[in-house]
Amino acid sequence: MNINATLFLQAVVFAILVWFTMKFVWPPITKALDERAQKIADGLAAADKAKSELATANKRVEAELSTSRNDTAVRLADAERRGQVIVEEAKAKAAEEASKIIAAAQVEAGQQTVKAREALREQVALLAVKGAEQILRKEVNAGVHADLLARLKTEL
Template sequence: MNINATLFAQAVVFAILVWFTMKFVWPPIAKALDERALKISEGLASAEKAKSELAVANKRVEAELSQSRNEAGVRLADAERRAQTVIEEAKARATDEAAKIVASARQEAEQQVVKARESLREEVAALAVKGAEQILQREVNAGVHADLLNRLKTEL
């Protein structure tokens, strides 16, 4: 075989192979590579977008948490103020009730003192009458001396 003819035949076969590859094999491979590069760039862009949205969402969450903490603090302070108000009102009511009870007890004690004095006056008057009866050794008419006994009661 002739080496020049072999080299020429191989060059023609290589040229046909290059033409076939450029015409039928290379375009689908290039298209697949371009599509893959496009998907990767879209994925990176959406990842960046998601990252920025996450940062915005984190800031919003922090702001809402801060606002919630502030509201909770305000509510706690308000509840403490209400509790103090309720306690003060309860103390005032208890003081008023205690004053009423003390006043009622004093009035009742005064009434009992008056009753005891009346009872004591009646007993003293009865003892005075009995003593007078024994002194005089006769019965004293209580109807006749009622005025005298009433004056004696008021003096005691």
């Protein structure tokens, strides 16, 4: 064999191999590489979009948290004011009830005093009658003594 023919034959085989690779092997590889590059680009775009959406969502969350904190503070202040009002109302009602109880106790004490005076008058009258009876052992007239006792009660 001749080196020129071998070289020529190798060049033809190489050309066929290059043509076959360019026609059948290279397009799927480039297509796969292009698809992969597109997926990577889409992923990066989605990541950027997600990052911006996350930042926006974080801003909204911070705004909502701030609003919630303010609302909570306002509600707590209102609750404290309401609690103070309720406590003041309860104190006023308690003072009113206390004054009613004191007034009722004073009325009852007055009634008890009147009853005690009446009982004391009767006891004093009985003691006076007994004393007079012992002194006057001679003659006791119940009618006259009852009249005297009645006068004595009114004087006491």
